[in-house]
Amino acid sequence: MIYVFLADGFEETEAIAPIDILKRFGKEVVTVGIGGGKITGAHGITVIADITDSDVIMTDKVEMIVLPGGMPGTLNLEKSPVVQAAIKFCADNKKAIGAICAAPSIIGKLELLKGKKATCFPGFEQFLEGAMFTGDLVNIDDNIVTAKGAGAAVEFGLALGALLCGEGKAEKTAKSLQCR
Structure with a gap:
C-alpha cells in the first residue's frame, strides 16, 4: 500500500499524476487528507481523500509514502504529526x-537526505x-525519490513505480503513456 498525503494547498499535478501512474503499476494507492476528507489544492481543485489522517496505520503493508509539494501544502504536511510519524x-x-517540489524540504530538515x-x-x-543537490528533474537514491516540480510529475510517478516494481515495468508504463 502507498499513502499519498494531501494537505490544503497541495500542488494538484504533483499528487494526481503519480497516483494515476502508481495505479497503472498495479499498486494500491490510498490518499490521505490531512485534517479532513475534502482537501483543496493550490489551484482551487478540491479532492475527496480516501481516508483522513486519523485513519492512518503504519504497518509492514505500507511500501511507500508520497509527499506532493505546493504552497502552503508543503507547510501543512510538515506541521502534521501523522506525516512526521509516517516519515519516521x-x-x-x-x-x-x-x-x-517543495516537499523534499520536509525530509531534508529531518536529515534523511544526508549523503544522498x-x-x-x-x-x-x-x-x-x-544532500548532494543535483538540480535534476528526478533523483532516486536508495529508498528516496525526489523531484523538481509539477513539470516532472509524470517522470516522478514513473520513478516511484520503478523503485517498487523495477525499470522494465517502468519502461513499459512510460511507453503506454507515450512518454519520451
Whole structure:
C-alpha cells in the first residue's frame, strides 16, 4: 500500500499524476487528507481523500509514502504529526519515500537526505540538509525519490513505480503513456 498525503494547498499535478501512474503499476494507492476528507489544492481543485489522517496505520503493508509539494501544502504536511510519524516509520523500516517540489524540504530538515542525491523546486535547496543537490528533474537514491516540480510529475510517478516494481515495468508504463 502507498499513502499519498494531501494537505490544503497541495500542488494538484504533483499528487494526481503519480497516483494515476502508481495505479497503472498495479499498486494500491490510498490518499490521505490531512485534517479532513475534502482537501483543496493550490489551484482551487478540491479532492475527496480516501481516508483522513486519523485513519492512518503504519504497518509492514505500507511500501511507500508520497509527499506532493505546493504552497502552503508543503507547510501543512510538515506541521502534521501523522506525516512526521509516517516519515519516521519509513526511515526506520527502509520503506520508500517520495517527495516532489517543495516537499523534499520536509525530509531534508529531518536529515534523511544526508549523503544522498536529491532535487527540489528552486529556492528550497537550503533545506536539503546534507544532500548532494543535483538540480535534476528526478533523483532516486536508495529508498528516496525526489523531484523538481509539477513539470516532472509524470517522470516522478514513473520513478516511484520503478523503485517498487523495477525499470522494465517502468519502461513499459512510460511507453503506454507515450512518454519520451
